[in-house]
Amino acid sequence: MHIPDGYLGPATSGVFYAVMIPLWMAAARIVKKTLKARQVPLLAIGAAFSFVIMMFNVPIPGGSTGHAVGGVLVAILLGPWAAMIAITVALVIQALLFGDGGITAIGANCFNMAVVIPFVGYYVFTLISGGAPANSRRRVVAAFIAGYAGINAAALMAGVEFGLQPHLCHTASGQALYCPYGLRIAVPIMVGEHLLIFGWIEAVVTALVVKYLYQHAPELFGQEGQK
């Protein structure tokens, strides 16, 4: 889901940077009010976990690969705004140091993975788990569904971003300038492979870690995880 340099035209890349800048500023303002000093190590661990989870490429035999992001997990623990900061840091280091995701696509990749995943995941989690006691089965099920929903929403966004390119930017003879596959191919493939395979990995990882933490370290869930 890491869009490389060259797959998005300058307009699309620019729009997503323009969308992300106020979101990053809002995240800083909101996290400043809510993050406690004792939660800082958890924020760092969350960012690091997300980074390493993304290195576990899961193969579709003979086909492509994909991976979980861990973004819903961080959002359930620290809230979606803090998760946005943590995952943004992971994505920027991936792009700069490892060429995983383009630098021109940082805005779009952050929108998909650092905004859509944590926010969709967080609100699905609170909607389903709202009022349920900590360490109840409903919270684990909620985490599972939230993980699945979050990553699939991001895959849909990435599919739309890829798929818009040949419609937006092509030569007079009809050759694509950037991503060559249109919406009718990009969206079904991106969404399909996440609905069928990679989404379940995000769901299982989110549910298992949430279950473990409710049992062994419920104090880690701030008021965020107990609402």
Place this chain on the structure above:
Amino acid sequence: MKPVTKMWMALGVVILLSPLGLILPKHFKAGSAWGEWSSTEIQKMIGYVPRGLARLGEIWKAPMPDYAFKGWEEKGLTHLSFAYIVSAILGVALIVLVTWLIGRCLAKKGE
């Protein structure tokens, strides 16, 4: 042991296991992730390399492309797994440092 200490240890274990993310796709002959192909792969798939893609694709040369050392593309899986772990350690160290600094600047003191 404090839960956060346990989490650091779990992170270490996950780092050591990370080469699975390299070995399994090779074993099952899986190619690139969708939309993350190289120019050569695109050339094969559609018969040309989109002009903008060729130009923008060169904009940034990452120091450790694909979580490996430069020039190691032809090395075996053992070498690449080692490079993958080194990349994971480096990446985690940098991310922890940056996130920690941002967290320290933002967090309320003494709570």
